[in-house]
Amino acid sequence: MNLKIYVLVTSDLCKGRPPDKVVNATLQGGATAIQLREKNLLGRELVDLALKYRQLTHQYGALFIVNDRLDIALAAGADGVHLGQDDIPASVARRLLGPDKIIGVSVANAAEARKAREDGADYVGLGPFFPTESKTDVGEPVDLDTLREVKGAVDIPVVAIGGIKVENAAVLCAAGADGVAVISAVVGAPDIKDATTRLVEAVQGKKLSKEGE
Numbered sequence: 001m002n003l004k005i006y007v008l009v010t011s012d013l014c015k016g017r018p019p020d021k022v023v024n025a026t027l028q029g030g031a032t033a034i035q036l037r038e039k040n041l042l043g044r045e046l047v048d049l050a051l052k053y054r055q056l057t058h059q060y061g062a063l064f065i066v067n068d069r070l071d072i073a074l075a076a077g078a079d080g081v082h083l084g085q086d087d088i089p090a091s092v093a094r095r096l097l098g099p100d101k102i103i104g105v106s107v108a109n110a111a112e113a114r115k116a117r118e119d120g121a122d123y124v125g126l127g128p129f130f131p132t133e134s135k136t137d138v139g140e141p142v143d144l145d146t147l148r149e150v151k152g153a154v155d156i157p158v159v160a161i162g163g164i165k166v167e168n169a170a171v172l173c174a175a176g177a178d179g180v181a182v183i184s185a186v187v188g189a190p191d192i193k194d195a196t197t198r199l200v201e202a203v204q205g206k207k208l209s210k211e212g213e
Contacts, residue, residue, distance in 0.1 A: 029196025128162020
């Protein structure tokens with residue numbers, strides 16, 4: 001389960017570009033996991049979009065996760081779902097999805113992470129670490145100490161999220177994050193493929209090339 005470069009794609013932040021084209025560009029740049037995160041689309045629209053994402057992620061060998069919607073994940077043959085604290089409990093999702101699908105849960109501390117793990121989560125998304133305009137339903141920021149506490153509390157991958165950019169991704173991975181999840185830093189970038197590639201380089205600890213080089 002490779003969650004190292006986890007891109008959440010939301011149509012509203014794609015700057016008018018077709019979301020499936022955005023997904024394709026992120027995959028070309030090295031994204032290892034894609035999440036369909038749409039709050040305002042109807043069920044039929046979600047299925048159509050999810051099927052496109054499924055085809056693209058298959059092509060690149062990346063994971064495909066659906067935010068919140070178990071029905072859409074099942075309809076499109078997604079690898080799994082990601083759930084918030086106010087969504088269906090991971091234990092219920094596990095019962096409905098079976099043992100082979102991936103379940104992720106958003107957490108803000110070690111207690112929530114342990115609960116998610118006990119309920120059957122395969123990974124947790126921890127955050128927000130930095131201010132972000134991509135999501136309005138976020139709590140108080142967490143810090144590197146919280147990351148270390150969560151890493152010590154569970155034996156599943158911990159993905160950092162919230163205001164993550166090329167400039168701050170490396171410090172989170174150095175502190176123990178198993179991956180970084182981004183939205184606007186990639187989806188809203190002028191050159192999506194390049195933005196993803198630069199994020200990959202940052203996470204891998206490579207020296208970033210200057211623009212134009």
